Amino acid sequence: MRWACILLPQLALDGVLRRHPEPERPLVLLAGTPQRRVLQALNPAARALGLRVGQTLSAAQVISRDFATAEYDPAQIEDWQRLLAAWAYRFSSQVSLDYPRALLLEVESSFALFGPWPRFEARLREELGTLGFRHRIVAAPNPLAARVLANAHNGLAVASAEELRQALGQLPVERSGLPREMTTALLRMGLRRLHQLLALPRNGLARRFPAELLRHLDSLLGERPLALDYYQPPDRFDLRIELNFDVESHQALLFPLRRLTADLAAFLAGRDSGVQRFTLHLEHAGREDSQVPVGLLGAEREAGMLFEVARGRLEQLQVVASVRSLRLVAHDLPAFVPEHRLLFDERPQQNLPWQQLRERLRARLGDDALHGLSARADHRPECAWQAQTDAKPGLAGPTGPRPGWLLREPHMLQEAAPRILAGSERIESGWWDGGDMRRDYYLIETRSGQRAWAYRAVGDNGPLLIHGWFA
Incomplete structure (x- = not known):
């Protein structure tokens, strides 16, 4: 071995x-009684001043106060x-x-x-x-x-x-x-x-x-x-940084916050896990802590992402009193599954990964400002999707082609004879809730080369109505 x-x-x-x-x-660490403070450790800049370990604080201040x-x-x-x-x-x-x-x-x-x-x-x-x-x-x-x-x-x-x-x-x-x-x-x-x-x-x-x-x-x-x-390794992360002076602005808290999130990332890497929720505690003198809950849609452990999300949440908080220390507590540490990436990533260097962009937007705009879409068990196109705020997968969508842009109100196609690429696909549904519909849908291409999803009522030979556009 x-x-x-x-x-x-x-x-x-x-x-x-x-x-x-x-x-x-120059920085020195002090130990000893209040009556006799002794230099226990010092950095190279303090040694350059002539200070040494074991020296009393009063003797060191005779040499320098810087x-x-x-x-x-x-x-x-x-x-x-x-x-x-x-x-x-x-x-x-x-x-x-x-x-x-x-x-x-x-x-x-x-x-x-x-x-x-x-x-x-x-x-x-x-x-x-x-x-x-x-x-x-x-x-x-x-x-x-x-x-x-x-x-x-x-x-x-x-x-x-x-x-x-x-x-x-x-x-x-x-x-x-x-x-x-x-x-x-x-x-x-x-x-x-x-x-x-x-x-x-x-x-x-x-x-x-x-x-x-x-x-x-x-x-x-x-x-x-x-x-x-x-x-x-323990099942929770709890780390506290005591500040050297009272802090009353978000900007001064960013440096200790970056250290805390970097230490959290190192801790998570050791456990081979991620974090989905953690809490920042802003400790004040003489009053209760201010708590900043931070939640993510999925388990993450990249230090930069954790810092950006925590910073976005922190900037939304009104600092009601001077902050003496900053503490980060994480209990929810699920298993971490790395993102599948290509061997040669063609994403431009200045662009953010989608997961990091998503969490940054949620931190800045709020949890309800960003949502995804999931399929519903309904064949009617205008009823076949729903807004989704969590990370749970929705139902499976239809097997046929569907446009990425569904119009709020269908409008009539102005061309007389568009090119039909696929169809017809008949959809009959909604008889149980008063929204009965019977339509034949077609995948068409206009003269300008745009692809659209259009329909007409069953048995109707009139013009097509465009319901959505394909990218």
């Missing part, structure tokens, strides 16, 4: 930066890690969160679908970069070795047991994943590299150290299986 470890060394900072409107500006602050929240770290686990679930059914700030996933079973490891790794890095998370990736024959090697490497791929033993042997003992007291004892014995430890007799190590040492070494070499708890 082949396992990959995705190490996320700056998960807390990346989680804040990805929802910050100006991520390139930096923004945010709270270091351990609970948010777990939320981001679960979100990334949902994203990774699309690539592997075995995803583990057993190690903090890291994802372990079995990847060899997915090579047939995503290609060999170099191509697979490039895709993982591209999508993680799009999501806004810095990372290190290492592949190894077992999960513990992948996690330990990620402490010192980025991009390393180990395939065989010999390569694994050699790569592990070069690791410093303090980076081997052993407990701190055990590492201190090994360093005092003069053991600096892991290959020195592996060269010692097992009997001597068993007498001097707890059994945990040998178990750890055996798991690193793949000689002892490692028990992992595997991630199972």
Whole structure:
């Protein structure tokens, strides 16, 4: 088997930066008591000012005041890690969160679908970069070795047991994943590299150290299986972004909304499902949340479409009070069936797909402004269709040719002898509701080349009446 470890060394900072409107500006995360605020993490722009981790806020403000602050929240770290686990679930059914700030996933079973490891790794890095998370990736024959090697490497791929033993042997003992007291004892014995430890007799190590040492070494070499708890995606999506300042306009909510819909799309891709209904919660201070329900005609999971539909709904809401945070909740997550497309799409690049255009129009104009047509069980042309607002299929239509444009009132054909292409098709119906009709219909072509659907009453030899036009 082949396992990959995705190490996320700056998960807390990346989680804040990805929802910050100006991520390139100096930013620090604060922890500690209200009396003693300490810099817990900072971005490269803040480091360029001379700030460092562990510095007190008062000392940092002596150096510079040109930096923004945010709270270091351990609970948010777990939320981001679960979100990334949902994203990774699309690539592997075995995803583990057993190690903090890291994802372990079995990847060899997915090579047939995503290609060999170099191509697979490039895709993982591209999508993680799009999501806004810095990372290190290492592949190894077992999960513990992948996690330990990620402490010192980025991009390393180990395939065989010999390569694994050699790569592990070069690791410093303090980076081997052993407990701190055990590492201190090994360093005092003069053991600096892991290959020195592996060269010692097992009997001597068993007498001097707890059994945990040998178990750890055996798991690193793949000689002892490692028990992992595997991630199972939840049946609902619930994510909240707390804003840095009070927002009173729709425009300022678009940036966090785009992040929320992108995270929802990543979550849905991992579950191989779509979303048909979700709710935006605009949280205010001192009053109830404003809720914006968003409904789609079919299950979707494309990030751009979800954002456009949610934006259209949001712009219709009157913001009654300043917004402190934005939350997206989705319970209805049906199975997703991808749209059937041609191998070579001839649609112009600037044109929208029909599904996206349909949802955008519904969001802007309202649910009742756009509807489709479905067939009814009635042979009379003017009664054979009905307006349809949902996505359920209607009854099957007639088998014969029918025009796309049916006239509200038939009018007399001015030409004396049009060319008859098909017909006659007799329709007799409506005797039960007072709308009795008996007509013979013809498919005709006029002198100008237009095709029409025309009729005359049964037994009547008079002029034809045009009832509709074909495209």
